[in-house]
Amino acid sequence: MCICHLPCRPVKPNIIGEQISSKMGAHYHCIICSATITRRTDMLGHVRRHVNKGETKSRYIAASAKPPNEILKEADTDVQVCPNYSIPQKTDSYFNPKMKLNRQLIFCTLAALAEERKPLECLDAFGATGIMGLQWAKHLGSAVKVTINDLNENSVTLIQENCHLNKLKVVVDSKEKEESDAILEEGEENLGNIKVTKMDANVLMHLRSFDFIHLDPFGTSVNYLDSAFRNIRNLGIVSVTSTDISSLYAKAQHVARRHYGCNIVRTEYYKELAARIVVAAVARAAARCNKGIEVLFAVALEHFVLVVVRVLRGPTSADETAKKIQYLIHCQWCEERIFQKDGNMVEG
Numbered sequence: 001m002c003i004c005h006l007p008c009r010p011v012k013p014n015i016i017g018e019q020i021s022s023k024m025g026a027h028y029h030c031i032i033c034s035a036t037i038t039r040r041t042d043m044l045g046h047v048r049r050h051v052n053k054g055e056t057k058s059r060y061i062a063a064s065a066k067p068p069n070e071i072l073k074e075a076d077t078d079v080q081v082c083p084n085y086s087i088p089q090k091t092d093s094y095f096n097p098k099m100k101l102n103r104q105l106i107f108c109t110l111a112a113l114a115e116e117r118k119p120l121e122c123l124d125a126f127g128a129t130g131i132m133g134l135q136w137a138k139h140l141g142s143a144v145k146v147t148i149n150d151l152n153e154n155s156v157t158l159i160q161e162n163c164h165l166n167k168l169k170v171v172v173d174s175k176e177k178e179e180s181d182a183i184l185e186e187g188e189e190n191l192g193n194i195k196v197t198k199m200d201a202n203v204l205m206h207l208r209s210f211d212f213i214h215l216d217p218f219g220t221s222v223n224y225l226d227s228a229f230r231n232i233r234n235l236g237i238v239s240v241t242s243t244d245i246s247s248l249y250a251k252a253q254h255v256a257r258r259h260y261g262c263n264i265v266r267t268e269y270y271k272e273l274a275a276r277i278v279v280a281a282v283a284r285a286a287a288r289c290n291k292g293i294e295v296l297f298a299v300a301l302e303h304f305v306l307v308v309v310r311v312l313r314g315p316t317s318a319d320e321t322a323k324k325i326q327y328l329i330h331c332q333w334c335e336e337r338i339f340q341k342d343g344n345m346v347e348g
Contacts (some may be wrong), residue, residue: 008029205227210231274299293310
């Protein structure tokens, strides 16, 4: 058996004075399983136990051998998903099948906006697998110019592969990728173009103007609201999906105070209260950019809170929107609630 000094095993360094001892990182690799053991006597006993059980062949699987991607279908759109796609901590490209209703509501909103004017420049700021932007481009066709963005390089690669899978051209840096035409079979036509970008969502929304923006980060969206309203066009639509339900549903009140600037209590109407809190955060961000909002609809379900608003440019609209933001006073004894009026006095 040969001892290994490579950083295969995470071990805390042994600091002696100002020198760091490297002997603590030495270890042995089992030739039968993937275990790593530091002491030689423990390694000998480990191998003997394998022999006593009749295990003499290696069953270790190399880390580079990744399982193949799975292909899922939703609304006539095929997407490749990585292994453990439903666990955000174990994958770069998160895909949640439970958010299908969310995607359908947003698609219906975009389809209604496309009836008013076209073509629309649309942004899916957090693409992940690109499922939402793919549905827009595939079903609405030339009525929309879709941009799918993600900061993770692996997600961007997966989005491009999913575009090819659905016979859609990929545009990167305003140049069409030539290999997208090569994958089309004879007699098939390309359905449309999708621009795929790899940058921070705040940077992208500051650089370009859009008619439709959808924000769906993993958690709260408050960090991206100012950028979303910075360049959104007049009468455009911003849809915000917040999945930080622990704070919005009064389970983590300190987080809600930090993100939304309000004190939440658990009430029988906690879902309506969560939707109103997100609407208030959206209204404040729009007012800071001299824009007002018109709430089209708000949905609060078990897994997410969705708020869709129309943007009204101008300081007058911003002032009218800001006036509608009020604090709610709730009595926990008698369950009575009233909106706090302007001023410092509370009327009984």
